[in-house]
Amino acid sequence: MSTWIKLCRVDRLNNGEMRAFNSENGKRILLAKLGDKYYATDAICTHRYAELSEGFLNAEEKTVTCPVHLSVFSLIDGKAQNPPSELPLMIYQTKVENSVIYALI
Ligand code: FES
16 A cells, blocks of 8 residues: 655755655655656666666656666656666655655555
């Protein structure tokens, strides 16, 4: 069953930034802010072990690029857009309450 997991306060993430968090249930979550929207996905690449927060955020395309073999993932639906990764990232719904960002995990 999914639960809302607290990630951070809104003032800890500026527009155009991304950051990884260890959630209370042991998952590592990537949170990105683009415009007035927050995007939460798994923080580890689906190809091999790589921290996507060390990759590249593309605000226009709403994608994150893995820093190791450069697969690009959509922050909207998690799909891998180029090899070597073929598996999508899990994506998570987000909400803000009392200036705190949550993800439904
Ligand atoms: S580890 Fe991310 S594409 Fe290979």
